Amino acid sequence: MKWKQMPLGPLQTNCYIVYKENGAGVVIDPGGDAVKLKQWLKEKEITVQAILLTHAHFDHIGAVEAVRTAFHAPVYVHTNEAAWLSDPQLNGSGLFSGIEQISAGKADNYLFGEGPVEIGDFECQVYETPGHSPGSVSFYFPKDGVVFSGDVLFSGGVGRTDLPGGEHGTLMKSIHDKLLSLPDETIVANGHGSVTTIGQEKEDNPFINGFGW
Known part of the structure; x- marks a missing residue:
């Protein structure tokens, strides 16, 4: 399995394309720049089998319809955010000028x-990893040693919790109970910025160290 990080959209949110030698692929969090994303997928001859959403904030869903239409790919989201795709107030795009x-x-x-x-x-x-949003999930590929965590855990930081449905205590519990239970060498492919590892965050992340790690 291979994967590519592609920052997209107004906030340069990390979209990930996970694919195999046979051309089968899934797209995680297509946040925008649909033309750029579709062009890359077509050039690489990727057959998009699904669109996976770690959560439904606007900067993670901006190219959902374009990719779904172009590749006839089904969209997966947590049931707690079932209404967010169609509601700008819930997905946050209606909250910012x-x-x-x-x-x-x-x-x-x-x-x-x-x-x-x-x-x-x-x-x-x-894994259900709420806190940044109520329906945040993380997709862990154990054979490949990578977890796609959305906006839960970053390199040196954690997700914001001041948007609708966010709660800091819940976020920290998700990180400690779910993500930090993964092997230290696990790559954390997150929603913004550079990738990191579980071990690196246990050692250097001040939010985690402040809770006894």
Whole structure:
């Protein structure tokens, strides 16, 4: 399995394309710049089998409809954010001046609970990691040693909790109970900035160290 980080949209949110040698792929958090994203997928001859959303904030969903339409790919989001795709007040695009309001159609599939999931040619572990938003999830690929964590855990930081549905205590519990239980060498492919590892964040992240790590 291979994966590519591609910053997209007004906040340069990290979209990830996970793909295999046979061309099968999934797109995680297509935040915008639909033309650029679609062009890369077509040049690489990627067959998009699904669009996976770590959560439904506007900067993670801006190109959802364009990718879904172009590749006939089903969209997956946690059930706690089922209404967010179509509601700019919930997804945040209606809360900031100067930001284009983002609206997409309903998801095709809803995630609920935790455990292994098979999507096309891919298998991963879904973890519920709320706190940044109520439906935040992380997609862990144990064979490849990478977790796509959205805006839960960053290099040297953690997700903001001042948007609707955010709660700092819940976020920290998600990080400690779910993400920090992964092997130290696990790559954390997050929503903004550079990738990191679980071990690196245990050692250097002040938010985590402040809680006894």
